[in-house]
Amino acid sequence: MRLPKELHQAAEQYRNWILTYLKIGQELIYLSQDAIKRVPLSPEEIRGLVEKSLIAYSEKKVDMPSKIALHPLEDTFFHAMPAYVPERFAAGIKWGSCFPQNQGRFGFPQAQGLIIFNDHLSGMPLAVMDCKYITEIRTAAVTYTAIRYLAPKDAHTFGMIGCGVEGRQHVKNIATVLPALKTIYVYDIFEAAADSLIADLQPGIGVKIVKAASYEELVKNSAVIASATIAKEDYAPVIKDAWISMGKTILLCEGHTLYEDSIFKRADKYIVDSREQVEQFVQYGYYPFGHPPIYAETGEVAAGTVRGREHADELIIGNNFGMAVEDMFVVRAVFDYALKNHLGVRLPL
Ligand SMILES: NC(=O)c1ccc[n+]([C@@H]2O[C@H](COP(=O)([O-])OP(=O)(O)OC[C@H]3O[C@@H](n4cnc5c(N)ncnc54)[C@H](O)[C@@H]3O)[C@@H](O)[C@H]2O)c1
Known part of the structure; x- marks a missing residue:
């Protein structure tokens, strides 16, 4: 799916806004679960974003191939979940996993993983973040x-x-x-x-x-x-x-x-x-x-x-x-707030 022509200018503006906080192509921000929890999104805002994502998906306004899965043990999976939402200038992927025996075996949660959020105009990574709380x-x-x-x-x-x-x-x-x-x-x-x-x-x-x-x-x-x-x-x-x-x-x-x-x-x-x-x-x-x-x-x-x-x-x-599109709508909101409020850790690329 391509970025519609009428959104090109707004996409450049959004990128320029990011550049006032982050040297795209030289660094990214890493957001831990704790950092993400500090983003003040109300339940209504989260539901509103997610509802929009479900509608955008069903109206075919997003690029979202089905999940690619690996199943290393019984009842376990890794899912690669990419999505591009042109109207939100949001592109990225969640690499999430579910290992139901984790709690008893290792003391880890069942579901976990990471999200990469990218600049959709250059492809460069802008952020890597924990996916557990967003999920x-x-x-x-x-x-x-x-x-x-x-x-x-x-x-x-x-x-x-x-x-x-x-x-x-x-x-x-x-x-x-x-x-x-x-x-x-x-x-x-x-x-x-x-x-x-x-x-x-x-x-x-x-x-x-x-x-x-x-x-x-x-x-x-x-x-x-x-x-x-x-x-x-x-x-x-x-x-x-x-x-x-x-x-x-x-x-x-x-x-x-x-x-x-x-x-x-x-x-x-x-x-x-x-x-x-x-x-x-x-x-x-x-x-x-x-x-x-x-x-x-x-x-x-x-x-x-x-x-x-x-x-x-x-x-x-x-x-x-x-x-993935549900994640991407929330990720964009989290990323914008984190950038503006200097949350997270900067890492060189
Ligand atoms: N649909 C989605 O988008 C989505 C997203 C995240 C997680 N999930 C799924 O949700 C499920 C729960 O995830 P979680 O992170 O809350 O896991 P969790 O391990 O934190 O919680 C699961 C709970 O279910 C209980 N449980 C297990 N089997 C049960 C059964 N047969 N009857 C009653 N209780 C049972 C466990 O004791 C545990 O308390 C997983 O299957 C996960 O894959 C779905």
Whole structure:
């Protein structure tokens, strides 16, 4: 994809602005996770950026080939995730990985990696940054965006399966998109993770968080359900079709791993972030029973070109496996702030 002619001048202006802070071609800035956390982006701003990224993707205004993957051990992956967003003058790549056994084996988080942000006019690297926190906030923001268009406006209950990094980030600001929320249910196979989520987040949240004793208790009690656990290669569903009543909104961060296949097949609307990436993941073996017909992309629903929830009794499933373009929108905002406020460490090229 080329930079449209009408944006050439603005692109030069943006580059000149960068040059007032950074010697492009001679140095880059490195942003650690702590530095990125100091960038004051509100949950609304992050969600707004991510919603724009989903729309830009579905309107084909970005260059984003599907992820390239390596799978060194069972249930592990490295993903190379490049994206170019001409209208944001943002080009770069995330080299992210997911190793579910990390916590127990090495004391490292499951998901981690680095992002390179480039000058799209010369190709030179402008910044290298940790990707963990950016992934964390943009993934929750994708779920929030999906909720805005797919969940009933008056939903009183939200259920979070998986109380790790993503689970916490999802719960933290969920009330911003579910204004009528009264109860949040959480469940984790590692009970201490649910306990510590509640201990840490309950004081800052005006909605009661309840530890569910089982998947069944959580899904039966929650109108809107999100999950962020482990993307498994082996299909071993733990959530039964019989527990899922009509009207629910189910949002997945780890593909079909947890749910019985018939739930997907009987959903009224099955929505994904990227049709192309879903087909690619079929090749990797993630959907052994195939996937149901795709009703729309999340970005199409957010743009209003396809309708989201139309009736209270629709069963709607959103399968958002994550896209580089979501990272790139947030990265551009982080980079601009970091540059202006002298965050990070300068490194020679
Ligand atoms: N879709 C996306 O864009 C995106 C982005 C980032 C992470 N993810 C995925 O989200 C998932 C969680 O990532 P994270 O960084 O929060 O990991 P994490 O290790 O911090 O948290 C995962 C939590 O899930 C729990 N868990 C594992 N298996 C479970 C199960 N079967 N039932 C209930 N709980 C279970 C673990 O005990 C842990 O507390 C991963 O699969 C990751 O690949 C998706």
